[in-house]
Each structure stands twice: as structure tokens, then as C-alpha cells.
Amino acid sequence: MVKITAEMKNIKQKRIDYVCSKVDESIRLAVKEGKNIALFACDMDADSDVHDEIVAMYRNEGYKIIPYGCCGGVWQRAENIIW
Numbered sequence: 001m002v003k004i005t006a007e008m009k010n011i012k013q014k015r016i017d018y019v020c021s022k023v024d025e026s027i028r029l030a031v032k033e034g035k036n037i038a039l040f041a042c043d044m045d046a047d048s049d050v051h052d053e054i055v056a057m058y059r060n061e062g063y064k065i066i067p068y069g070c071c072g073g074v075w076q077r078a079e080n081i082i083w
Helices: 006-032 051-060
Strands: 037-040 064-071 074-082
Touching (some): 006 037, 006 051, 006 074, 051 064
Antiparallel strands (some): 037 074, 064 074
């Protein structure tokens, strides 16, 4: 069993803060353009260790996270955030 240290928690929190800053920037740019939808800048693969936690945080704030969908017959792994 792996013991979670304070340093490991710190690294995870820094990762969450970084990804949230990317998502917030995406939202700010969309609002500036008068939109209510933006790319959810949390990669399911690269940010897999914190993805579910971040999705839950934004859903608790009232945002909706939806899959991007199918583009040219290929299912996209990206997600959109709607407010």
C-alpha cells in the first residue's frame, strides 16, 4: 500500500490549480466573445489523475461539462463547458 505524503498532496493540488487556470482562461475568452460555451481545457488523458475531481468542482459551481461529440466520423475525447 502506498502512503500518500504531504508532498504528493501538494503536487496534486498544484496540478489541479494549473488545470483550473486553463479552464478559467478558456471561459474568460469565450465570455469576451459573447459565447456561453468553451473547450473544457482538462485533457482526459494527460490530466486523468485530476480530471474527475475538476469536473466535479465545476459541476458544483453550476457549469455543465458535455462531450465534444463526433467530428468527421471520429469520436472526440475533448469536452465542452457550458454556463
